[in-house]
Amino acid sequence: MQDTPNTPAQPKRPVRRVTGGVATWCRDQLARYVFLAVAFSATVSLLLIALFILKEGVPFIIKIGLKDFLFASEWDPSVGKFGIYPMIIASLWVTLGAMLIGAPLGVAGAIFLTQFVPRSVMRIIKPMIELLAGIPSVLYGFMGVMVLAPFIRNHFGGPGLSLLAGAIILGIMVLPTVISISVDAINAVPRTYLEGALALGATRWQSVHMVILKAARSGIIASVILAMGRAVGETMAVIMVVGNAVKIPHSALDSVRTLTANIALEMGYATGLHRQALFATGVVLFVVVMILNSLAMAAMKRKAGS
Amino acid sequence: MRIPPKITQALAVLILGTATLVTVVVLVLIIAFVLKRGVPEISWEFLSTKPQEMGKAGGILPTIVGTVLLPLIAIVIALPMGVGTAVYLSEYTRENRVTKIIRFGTDCLAGIPSIIFGLFGYIFFVTILGMGWSMLSGGLTLAIMILPTIIRTSEEAIRAVPQAYREVSCSLAATSWETVHKVVLPNALPGIMTGVMLGIGRSIGETAAVIFTAGSSLMMPTSLNDSVRTMSVHFYLLAREGISNEKAYATAAVLVFAVLFVNLTAYWMMNRFIAKRSS
Numbered sequence: 001m002q003d004t005p006n007t008p009a010q011p012k013r014p015v016r017r018v019t020g021g022v023a024t025w026c027r028d029q030l031a032r033y034v035f036l037a038v039a040f041s042a043t044v045s046l047l048l049i050a051l052f053i054l055k056e057g058v059p060f061i062i063k064i065g066l067k068d069f070l071f072a073s074e075w076d077p078s079v080g081k082f083g084i085y086p087m088i089i090a091s092l093w094v095t096l097g098a099m100l101i102g103a104p105l106g107v108a109g110a111i112f113l114t115q116f117v118p119r120s121v122m123r124i125i126k127p128m129i130e131l132l133a134g135i136p137s138v139l140y141g142f143m144g145v146m147v148l149a150p151f152i153r154n155h156f157g158g159p160g161l162s163l164l165a166g167a168i169i170l171g172i173m174v175l176p177t178v179i180s181i182s183v184d185a186i187n188a189v190p191r192t193y194l195e196g197a198l199a200l201g202a203t204r205w206q207s208v209h210m211v212i213l214k215a216a217r218s219g220i221i222a223s224v225i226l227a228m229g230r231a232v233g234e235t236m237a238v239i240m241v242v243g244n245a246v247k248i249p250h251s252a253l254d255s256v257r258t259l260t261a262n263i264a265l266e267m268g269y270a271t272g273l274h275r276q277a278l279f280a281t282g283v284v285l286f287v288v289v290m291i292l293n294s295l296a297m298a299a300m301k302r303k304a305g306s
Numbered sequence: 307m308r309i310p311p312k313i314t315q316a317l318a319v320l321i322l323g324t325a326t327l328v329t330v331v332v333l334v335l336i337i338a339f340v341l342k343r344g345v346p347e348i349s350w351e352f353l354s355t356k357p358q359e360m361g362k363a364g365g366i367l368p369t370i371v372g373t374v375l376l377p378l379i380a381i382v383i384a385l386p387m388g389v390g391t392a393v394y395l396s397e398y399t400r401e402n403r404v405t406k407i408i409r410f411g412t413d414c415l416a417g418i419p420s421i422i423f424g425l426f427g428y429i430f431f432v433t434i435l436g437m438g439w440s441m442l443s444g445g446l447t448l449a450i451m452i453l454p455t456i457i458r459t460s461e462e463a464i465r466a467v468p469q470a471y472r473e474v475s476c477s478l479a480a481t482s483w484e485t486v487h488k489v490v491l492p493n494a495l496p497g498i499m500t501g502v503m504l505g506i507g508r509s510i511g512e513t514a515a516v517i518f519t520a521g522s523s524l525m526m527p528t529s530l531n532d533s534v535r536t537m538s539v540h541f542y543l544l545a546r547e548g549i550s551n552e553k554a555y556a557t558a559a560v561l562v563f564a565v566l567f568v569n570l571t572a573y574w575m576m577n578r579f580i581a582k583r584s585s
Contacts, residue, residue, distance in 0.1 A: 024481055024484075025481070027481070027483055028481035028482055028483040028484070030483075031482070031483035031486070031487075032398060032482065032483070034390070035390050035393050035394040035397075035398055036394055036398070038386070038387055038390030038391055038394065039390065039391040039394035039395065039408050040391075040408065040411075041387040041388075041390070041391060041453065042387075042391060042408065042411045042412040042415050042453050042454060042457060043407060043408055043410075043411030043412070044411075045411075045415060045450045045453065046411045046414050046415045046418075047411075048426070048430065049415075049418065049422065049423070049426045049450075052426055052429050052430050052434075053422065053425060053426060053429075056429055104325070105325050105328060105329050106329070108321065108322045108325035108326065109322075109325055109326040109329045109330075111322055112319075112322035112323055112325065112326040113326060116319055116322060116323065125326075125330060127573055128330070129329070129330070129333065130569075130573075131566065131569050131570065131573065132333040132334075132336075132337070134504075134507045134508070134511060134565050134566075134568075134569040135336070135337065135511065135562065135565060136510070136511030136512070136513065136538050136541075136561060136565060137511065137513065138511075138513050138538055138541055138542045138545070139336065139340060139541075139558055139561070139562070140336065141542075141545075142340075142541070142545045142554065142558065143336050143339065143340070145545065146551075147339070172332055172333070172336075175329050175332075175333065176333075179329070202311075203311045203312065203314070203315040204315060205311075205314055205315040205318040205319070206311055206314070206315070208318075209318075226417070229417050229419075230419075232419070233418070233419020233420070233421065233422070234419070235419065235420065235421040235513075235514040236513040236514050236542055239546070240542075240545065240546060260419065260421050260514075263421055263425065264421055264424075264514055264517075267424075267425070267428070267518060278425075279425060279429070282421070282422055282425045285419065285421070285422065286418070286422055289417060289418060289419055289422075290414065290417075292417075293413070293414060293417035296417075297410075297413055
């Protein structure tokens, strides 16, 4: 706030406190408390979600036993067999596969867009990629069914609808997440770091991988972990391309069923114990995703702190 | 042996450039493929008539109505909550333990997979609150899902309003509430609308959370208690149950247009907002 000495002196007036009276004051106080209450809406929603998923799922897990639920490999609700081990393994492999594809491509894209193309090109491509992030996931699944699965069937064998197809589709789907968060992380590195490295005679690539990537590391890691969370939680696209057979995969070409697919496929007709088992599957998923998100948040915090 | 820096530089540019090209090409090809197959199938009749034989023939009118109404309900619910949260975080408090809790809750909520929202909506709104498979259940579930998006974009928009505006308002003896609703919110509105459009875009594309809460009825909805089917759900059922590939492609093309339109609008609003702020 600067004084403005040029303005002509105002005629002196008696100082009068302008107040709007009791009604205005009440309205202001009311607004304050309404905003405070509303501010907890997201947190309360989160608690409600956790509460109701746990309430439906945890009694089931206690009844069956955590070990038998997580590590038994037979799932046949009609005869009371509820082992989700094959689904856990499938989710794990599909997610890791997706990361093997999505993380290198996405991070490479982020580096290239921020460091090796003119700003004007990046201004066009980054929003384009972010727009593509809005494409409904079912469309990716459909592409997997129509294009990718036949391709895999014809060139590698197997049923086509497979772990591999799921990993590739998810790998593509997480690209926008990885790119846009990594780009932000790289852009947040002070420009002087780059200038310093260049001034020491490093090439652009040397400056990038020795200086900028080191500085942006936690943000990039966060982008990959967040993408993992997306991949683990993705449902509809995965259902369409992985084949959904409940068995432990022996190769990437096998048909598998992920945790999310298990819930969505059977929720429509499940009752009683079966439905509880699906909610228990949801509990496992919820816990996994919360752990991944906390890790990502911790990584982001480190970036902000340094 | 040391590779000369000039060569590593060239190699790096080549590899990174190829990776970027692959990414952009794959993403663009997916859209192009859907549009190429789908656009020829779209006709006025397809957009304006009811589906027959579970979608094998006829149009998609009720699903278009569902796709418009459900995100609108979600926004009507999520907007006041989201903007309210953003106003509280930026106008009424400093960073402290309470804001930490609120931010943590928001961030966590943003990371929850849509199938979990579907499960929650099904058990809470559909079953326990007895709303059944309805637009109301679906709208409430979607509202919670898009809440983090609205909160984040609104907070950014509100923080972008110059501090001087608030100081002037205060110096005119306005209360906090008057400052918020007469000065801050009108100036942050374009930024907030960006969040609204992003939220609508996400709702339009959502399937897992909608199918378990709003159901999949093909009837034209007449009240909030009616089940509806959105285009995403319709497309999923057409494709997954192999009802009709032609209709699936056509629905997909309409869906792509809808999402691109909404997201482009969001993007355009954001740019205008930024341009106005920085001038």
